[in-house]
Amino acid sequence: MKHTLLSLSILFLFELSATAQNPANRYTVSGYVREKGSQEALIGVNVYLPGTSTGTTTNTYGFYSLTLPAQDSVTLAFSFVGYESVQETRALRRNSELNILLTPGRLLSEVTVTGNRTSEEKVSESARMSTIDVPINQIKKIPAFLGEKDVLKVLQLMPGVQKGSEGSTGIYVRGGGPDQNLVIMDDAVVYNANHLFGFFSVFNGDALKSVELIKGGFPARYGGRLSSVIEMNMKEGNKEKLHGEGGIGLIASRLTLEGPIQKGKSSFLISGRRTYLDLLARPLIRAESKGEAMAGYFFYDLNAKVNYDFGRKDKVYLSGYFGRDKFFARETPKKEQSDKTSAGLFWGNGTGTLRWNHLFSEKLFSNASLIFSNYTFQIFSDQESTRRTGADLETETFQLRYNSGIRDFSVKYDLDYYPNPKHSVRFGVQTTHHKFTPSAIVLKDTEAEQFRTEVDAIRVQESGVYAEDTWKPTDRWRVNAGFRLSHFQHKAVNYFRPEPRLSTAFILKPDFSVKASYALMNQYVHLLSNTGIGLPTDLWVPTTDRIKPQQSQQLAAGFAKDFTKAGSLFRNLTLTVEGYYKTMKNIINYREGASFLLIDDPESANKVRWEDNVTAGKGWSYGGEFLLQKKVGRFSGWLGYTLSWTQWQFPELNFGKKFFPRYDRRHDISVVGIYELSPRITLSGTWVYGTGNALTVPLAEYASGPHQPNRTRFNNLFLYSPTVNDYSAKNSFRAEPYHRMDFGIQFHKKKRHHERTWEFSVYNLYNRRNPFFYSLENKSGEKPGAPSTTVLKRYSVFPVVPSFSYNFKF
Incomplete structure (x- = not known):
């Protein structure tokens, strides 16, 4: 209730400010930028006055706002990677709405430079650093493992991002573990992003509109993780006509359908994918079995979204994701005296997001979200033994059920305020109710005393309030400054943690700038892992009275260069070079010999708490990153290099001495190239190199x-x-x-x-x-x-x- 009153009060003050500070000689142009032919909102479109540094970008919902001096004629340019640029000229004598449709363009020809601007915002002119976005169209052209396009595997090819084991989708950013990545899709957190024990991610590229990776200099609107933010937004659905796409591969097939519900007003999107490994293996399994047997593995996922446009001021979106992995085995021998067995391993995610956009004025945009996220993991094993004793048949049973998971309910409210071209302000509040089930075990054995062991669910509350401003104090300075106050409550224990954020860029000369950033992050949820791979057997657990929040501080500096000169060999290339230093404390790990299973015996299982199995420590990570990237033209791709060091220290591991974590990697190189040979043929290739993992192996036996x-x-x-x-x-x-x-x-x-x-x-x-x-x-x-x-x-x-x-x- 306090958060709601605070938001309404701030909103009222900003509305008064917006009215009072709008003199007669300044007016606001605002509107939405969408894709022509589908009405899909476009994120990050560059809106600017040609030949000047005055401009802005569209937000997550395609909205922009630009306040300018009154004049008889003003020209606005709209440009975005992969789309034809548009310029609109009109009189500016009152506040006006200008909605724009951009036409998808061909990438075979280079983009024409107009007004000394490329088709996207220059990296050298943005205050943000350590941020990478990869166009979905480019992701679909990169070679894929077993033909399955994978967003996370493409992000592994970026500097500062280490991959896990061979073929896996593990993400390790600047020395952090897999739990230190905030993975969000349409505002909902995805806790386990893996299919097939980590070889594929749960994200179907056909359903996605945008993918962005943030490695440092985090804006204040993000919180709850130490190392990175991976933000993905689903498509809204075509509002003009029915459209579909899909594919048939070696191990899986997929299909996506989108179209209007009410033309021009509402639309839907539904996308599904399923593997058929179980169907291919079933005949072989039955041929080898002496009885009736079935075993297999499969995964499936489903994305869905609907939206309705109530007019200029109100829009509603409902989206969700549901996915499951199932590994199972069953055998029923034909003999009367026999053992019937079945076992399985299931895990999956479910998310749901209901969002309401409201436009209070030409300068003030709001979004309210109700968010649900659920991750579950289950192991089961059943055995039924039938034996003849005299004239009777006796049956003995053994059953084991092990469950773990995490479920979230969240409320989120954000406001975007555009007072003038020099400021773009965001502020908001979010609160999340977590329910953790670190371990729930049900065991039944007729040969022993029957008992049930179950660890009680842990309920906690996590909240945050933030404000940030993207400010252009001069033509050369760019600043993104913000502050976040996070709060976590577990029973009677409360943690309040301030989180200052700052990113700045100074433009030394056109197309070249130096940058620096600082971010303090807190994390209240932890992942317990014996392997560090991010398997479904890993446990999500909360901060408690015994386990403190993780915390990191990261300082980064570097430079950015855009190559825009017409006729230059390097035209449309961007170069970024960054160095960083990060400290981490209160990171946790299993003690030596500890296990995720809390089942010891019927007498002691209820007394064991997961905190007894862990130890807390600290870590350091530092290094340098190089990225040369090209997003448009017949030839596109990137070259990335990372030189880094990561060390951990735990009082109860390695005799208290520092050690390198498994995925510390001194050198990491990635080369990605895509060449449009003709409109009908596309060639692509990747090459990666990395220092070997750090392992513990026996010296002798x-x-x-x-x-x-x-x-x-x-x-x-x-x-x-x-x-x-x-x-x-x-x-x-x-x-x-x-x-x-x-x-x-x-x-x-x-x-x-x-x-x-x-x-x-x-x-x-x-x-x-x-x-x-x-x-x-x-x-x-x-x-x-x-x-x-x-x-x-x-x-x-x-x-x-x-x-x-x-x-x-x-």
Whole structure:
């Protein structure tokens, strides 16, 4: 209630300010910029006066506002990557509405430079730094693993972003873990963004409109994570006509439909994807089984969105995502006396967002959101044994159910205020009710005492209020300053944490600027992981009276250069070079030997709290990043390089000494190229190189018990003292470097009513055997009687992997 009254009070004051500060000689032009042919709102369109530094950009909903001196004739230019630029001239003698439709343009020809501007806002003229956006059209042209286009795998190709293990979608930004990334889609948090145990992400590119990655210099409107923000917005749906696109690949197919509900006023979008690995494997499984058996794995996801335009001032959006992964196995032997078994592993996300846009005036835009997010994980194992005892059949059962998850309900209210061309102000409030279930176990065993063990759900409240201003004090200075106050409540424990933010740019000369930023971030949710890969078995847990919030401070500096000179070899290239230093404290990790399962025995399970299994520590990360990027033209792509160091320190790990986390990577290089050979043929390729992961491997092994020459392997494992490994310091071993090349070619053809694309790609073109994991193994001597030796053996997962897919649009 207090938050609501505060928002209304601020709104009232800004409305009075907007009225009082609008002298007769200044008027406001405002409106929406949409895509011609679909009415899709366009985010980040550059709106400016040609030949000047006066301008603004559209917000998340395509709205802009620009206040200018009164004049008989004013010309506004509208430009955006991949669209034809538009200029509109009109008299400015009163406040007016100007809505613009931009036509998608062809990327085969270079964009004409008009008024010393390119088709997008110059990187050198923006106060923001450490921010990367990749056009969806470009993502769809990059070679993909098994033909599945993946947003997160494209972001892994950016400097400052480390990938996890081979083929996975893990994201590690500037030394942070996978839990330190705020992944949001239409304002809703997605907690586990992985399908197929991390090999694919849950994001279907056909349903997305924009993707933005922020690595530092975070605007004050974002909070709750330490390392990055990955913000994605779904398409709204075509308001003019029915449109569809889809594809058929080796392991999955997808279909997206969008169209008007009421032409020009409302629209819908529905997009689905499903893999069919279970259907392909089913005949093989049945052929090998002696009874009735079924096993398999599949995932599916569904995106949906509807919206209604009530007029100039009000618009409503309802969007959602639902996805599941299921791994299962069942066997029912035909014999009367037998064991029936079934087991499975399920996990999935569900989100829902209801948003209401309201335009209070030409200068004040608001958005109110109701948000739901749910992540669940479940393991189950059932066994039924039937045995004959005399004339009777006795049945014994064993059942295990393990569940964990997190569920959120959020309310969010944001205001965008445009007092004049020098200021763009945002402020708002958000509160989220979290329900954590770190572990819930149900166990039933007829051979032992039946018992039920369940850890109580943890309910907490997380809130934040923020204000930020994008300010142009002079023609050369650009500033984004903000402040966020975050709050977290767990039972009687309250944390209030201030979070100042600042990003600034100074334009030394046209197209060249130096930048610096500072951000303090707090994180109140944690991910417990034994692997660091981001598997579904990892647990989300909250800050408590025993576990403090994570906190980071990051300082970054660098320069940005735009190459816009006509006829130049480097035309339409952008170059950014940045260095950063980040400290982290209160990051948590499992103690040595701890497990995510809290089941020890019936007597002690209820007494064990997850806090008993963790230890808190601190971390440091620093380095430099280089990015040369080109988004338009027949040839596009980027070259990225990262030089970085990351260290962690925990009092109860590695004897309290500093160590490198697994995904610390000294050097990381990525090269991405896309070439439009002709309107019908597109070539693309990527090459990546990275320093090997930091691992803990045994240096030697020895038997701790007496020598038993006649013991069997079973006795060795269970009756006598086992072999003991002698380990070095934590993560002191470096795996071999990782490198790989991918190649793809697309064949396009436009038919009368549709367009089809055949795509052929090759993952790991030159068959590099990259390390996936290492193990110690015994190797027999070359001569009879020679003693065996212990060797460290490398295992690889993916050799050359060709794939093809068929894609269509109508």
